[in-house]
Amino acid sequence: MIEGKGKKSNEKHFRSSTGMSFIELMNELKRxxxxxxxxxxxxxxxxxxxxxxxxxxxxxxxxxxxxxxxPDDTSESAEKT
Structure with missing residues (x-):
């Protein structure tokens, strides 16, 4: 990820537009x-x-x-067991 002056602003904009942080979004996508x-x-x-x-x-x-x-006579097989 590119570090720069606008990083905080981008994260804030991303969170406000999606309701979750980038890490939260990545975890949700993995699930x-x-x-x-x-x-x-x-x-x-x-x-x-x-x-x-x-x-x-x-x-x-x-x-x-x-x-x-x-088979017609199932009682016979039951007696054998």
Missing amino acids: MRVQMRYFREIQKESELLDAEYYQIVRMQKRGELTLFEL
Whole structure:
């Protein structure tokens, strides 16, 4: 940063126009960067889940998915455990 006679005046003007000091602004931007990174990761996961869902729906419409049938007598398997 360039030091000079107008430094105090510039800081005062910056604070009055933004409501925060330059350091406070930098810290806020760093926090926002971390939040944006997490948002991008969540967005990618959401897009992947959407793609998988639509693929399953397409397969189901084409009859490519088989349904699993549950055994009729579940009490027998409960006694074995």
